[in-house]
Amino acid sequence: MSKFQKLEFYAQQRPYELLPFKFDRLNDDEYVITNMAGEFLVIPVPMLEPIISKTLPLSSELIPTLRSKQFIRFTNEQAPLQLLALKIRTRLSRLAEFTNLHIFVVTLRCDHSCPYCQVSRQSESKGEFDMTTEMADKSLDFVFRSPNSAIKIEFQGGEPLLNFEMVRYVVLEAKKRNVKEGRDLQFVIATTLSLLTDDVLDFCKQHNIVLSSSLDGPLDLHNANRPRPGRDSHQRFEEGLQKARAALGYDQVSALMTTTDKSLPRARDIIDEYLRLGFDGIFLRTLSPYGFAIKTKKFMSYDTERWLEFYKEGLQYIIELNKSDIRFVEQYSSLVLTKMLTSGDPGFVDLMNPAGAGIAAIVFNYDGSVYASDESRMLAEMGDHTFRLGNILEHSYEEIILSDQLLDALENSFTLSAPMCSDCAFEPYCGAEPVYHHAIHKDVVARKPESSFCKRNMAIFKHLIELMGSDEQTKRIFMGWANRC
């Protein structure tokens, strides 16, 4: 009789079990593994197979980390299951709240003529592109049907200040209804600031309205990207910014940039301009495939690789600024990092699954049409009404929210059942984006290997993880971005 049991006897007794996780190659030497709650870990390539085969020695330094991040558990441990369930529930808690952002397109008229305009703006004189009072009333009926305790109403255009009377009407009417409703009601006006007046600012101050604007970079770049009569968009922005900050408060005005081919060599200049004007962050934003951006071929003027170079250069500069004690955030990275480093979901529509269309944001257009997202109404201006959910004057809340146009888009684009996405380690950080994929590929899922959305986001996720792995100080900066109050 043998003195010892065979090796297999001990192998079967190994006291860890696998919990669900996914993996992808980060580079030639490392894999990134992620679990259902978005926890991630970078491991050397040779370690993956032993982890999955459960032949990793218990003395391995990886075991405590794998266990603490819920990639493995010891037999019969219940806490990892409860923790994973809690994190997943926290991450998805926005779904139960339902629609928060309600976009009112009060006019399609605009004083600018940006060649990349994604909403296909109309000239200032065309009154038929304005929302009517009847539409606004019906839209407000719809807004207060949302079960969300927090309601944000955002006025968009065109330039909403060209129909400020409608902005005023909606704000006053919403506040009147909210006396009874008791929601946490917020207002935002997306404006170029070029038409800002003291009357507008007084009203904004009185009703705590926040302004969201556009700044593409230094004067020459901004004015080249955003033409208007007088070629003074930047000057008007800067004047408006100062007036608005003085009236409303320094942090009540934000700005978004759009990357054109002219922006690509000037990442540092653009960031320096944001710093000069006192902003504490920038959203390095690529062009979207809608409206004039397609008609004028602006969208085709650079590819994903070139934009990624721009993004990486800008991000590196921003990290250097933070290392020299200048607190400044790249906002897209910050959204992704929140998903990577916390159990929270920032609720950014592009990075939501199920897609945020309709259930996180909804659009009431100037003509009464209701769209699943801002991008959906942009697509409609190009003649594609796929994501038109109904008309606010003709259809009920139920008819719109339960419309096939919305439910099919949400269901068919769900990433956990989409080819390639369902196995992708970066899926917890990504989004379904049915509107983008429909616009480019005429299919809400599309072939992901051909999707520039997939390529761009995958590259960003990998880049952020590699940056955190290569430099402890960068990781600390990123943790600060992910946990901002």
Add this chain to the structure above:
Amino acid sequence: MACSHTLIFDERLYDAQVLQKAAYRSINTLTVDIISEEGRFICVLSLNIGLDEPAFLSAIQEFKKDVLDYQLRHRLAVETQPIKNLILGLAFSKTGLISE
């Protein structure tokens, strides 16, 4: 000149779905014909129009790595499926979305 390359996988070692997933992932560079024959999967890889030979060689290498990765994913998914369902059950049982 059309580039083509054949790879053979033993059916006892690889799942058909694994090869299909790897083929899907390489769709941007390759098309793959998968044939099941005498206990083997024969994969005929053809380069997409407009791409050159170095790109093809690189894509073949990627395809082989992807097959291994997807086989490992398959093993992992099969083993963890029951516990995944349990975790999702736990997560959604306390949302208040389902009336008790």
